[in-house]
Amino acid sequence: MKEIKINNPTGLHARPASQLVMECKKFESEITLLRGEQSANAKSIMSIMAMAITGGDMIEISADGPDADAAVDAIASFLEALED
Amino acid sequence: MLNIFKKNTEKKLLAPCDGQVVSIDKVPDPVFAQKMVGDGFAIIPSSNDILSPVDGEIIQVFPTFHAICLKSVDGLEIIVHVGIDTVELKGEGFTCHTEVGATVKAGDKLLTFTPEVLEAHGKNPITPVVITNQEILKSITVLSGTVAAKDVAVTISL
Numbered sequence: 001m002k003e004i005k006i007n008n009p010t011g012l013h014a015r016p017a018s019q020l021v022m023e024c025k026k027f028e029s030e031i032t033l034l035r036g037e038q039s040a041n042a043k044s045i046m047s048i049m050a051m052a053i054t055g056g057d058m059i060e061i062s063a064d065g066p067d068a069d070a071a072v073d074a075i076a077s078f079l080e081a082l083e084d
Numbered sequence: 085m086l087n088i089f090k091k092n093t094e095k096k097l098l099a100p101c102d103g104q105v106v107s108i109d110k111v112p113d114p115v116f117a118q119k120m121v122g123d124g125f126a127i128i129p130s131s132n133d134i135l136s137p138v139d140g141e142i143i144q145v146f147p148t149f150h151a152i153c154l155k156s157v158d159g160l161e162i163i164v165h166v167g168i169d170t171v172e173l174k175g176e177g178f179t180c181h182t183e184v185g186a187t188v189k190a191g192d193k194l195l196t197f198t199p200e201v202l203e204a205h206g207k208n209p210i211t212p213v214v215i216t217n218q219e220i221l222k223s224i225t226v227l228s229g230t231v232a233a234k235d236v237a238v239t240i241s242l
Contacts, residue, residue, distance in 0.1 A: 013171040014151065014163070015113075018120040045121055046161040046216040049153055050144040 001062040002072050008082035011054035016082050021045050023078050029065025031075060042075065093222075095158050097124065097138060098190050099237040100213060102131035107226050111212050113168045121163060122214030125226045125238050129209050134166055134195040135233050136188040137213055146171070149178035152194050158242065161217045166197050168208045177201025191234045213237070 008016060024031045024042045031042040035057055040047040042061075053059060059079065063071040099105060104127065111117045111126045138156035145152050150170040154162045166178070177198040182188060202209050215221060222241045231237060 010171045013146070013148075014121055014165055015115045018115050022120065044216075046143070046153060046163070049146075049151075049163065049216075052144055052146055054147060 001060060002076040003058055003060045004076050004080050006053055006055055006057045006059060006082070007080060009055040011052070011057065012048055014049070017045050017048045020048060020075070020078065023075060024071070027063070027065070027067050027071035027074070029063040029068040029071045031061065031063045031071050034060040034062065093242045095156075095160070095240045095242065096236045097162075097213060097238040097240065098135070099127055099231040099233055099235045100134045100137050100164055100194075100211065101127060101129045101233045103231065104128040104130070105226065105228050105231050105237045106210075107228060108212060108214065111168070111210055112208060116165070116168075116212040116214065119214075119218065121165075121212070122216040123218040123221060123224055124162070124212065124214035126210050126212045127231070127237065129199070129211055131233060132196055132199060133193050133233070134164060134197065134211070136190055136192045136194055137164065137237070138162060139189050140187075142182050142184055142186045142188060142194075144184055145180055145182065148173065148175045149180045149195060150175075150197075152182070154188070159217070159220065160215050160240070162213065162215055164194065164211065164213050166195060166209070166211045167202050168210060170202065170207050173201065173205060173207065215240070
């Protein structure tokens with residue numbers, strides 16, 4: 001599990017959300033994003049967009065499955081590097 | 085009567101505004117054109133009110149009011165996204181008429197946008213209306229052409 005800050009000023013709108021889903025689908029594990037009490041299935045674009053994650057948000061990434069560690073690292077790096 | 089054995093699983097999405105309905109691959113943004121967000125249609129608007137394409141519930145309204153997520157009564161998860169890269173307007177030129185959790189009927193007003201504001205910022209107003217849980221779709225037919233708001237834009241079978 002990793003916590004990261006969303007640096008992208010426009011947050012997870014349509015473009016980065018769909019790129020995130022594509023990245024997550026490379027992994028077998030279930031991947032979850034958490035912000036406070038709200039959680040999203042990171043492989044579902046509707047689930048991510050429903051969270052309306054904005055720039056500056058702190059997001060916890062967790063994963064459950066055979067490649068969970070690799071998934072968390074990859075997704076954390078992806079989200080931190082977003083600049084769109 | 086044999087009708088009772090026919091399952092009517094044909095659903096419709098209504099045009100959210102007046103304009104030109106086009107297939108989703110015509111949207112000048114690969115995220116939509118390549119169906120990465122979902123499958124559906126797009127409309128080049130010629131009116132400023134964006135109406136609900138389905139009966140359903142509002143799941144999320146983007147804080148910048150340029151996009152709305154809905155779930156239809158038939159289980160379709162839909163995003164109506166007004167314009168391309170309009171998140172960058174940070175809400176300028178958009179007014180919202182609904183809220184998260186609201187129940188809506190097809191044709192209810194969701195948003196209003198000001199085309200001049202989009203134009204002034206160089207934003208294409210083409211509006212994708214996409215079903216994000218596209219795996220439940222058996223088929224989708226886009227009725228391309230000039231429409232009035234609330235005309236049928238797409239028929240779908242599940």
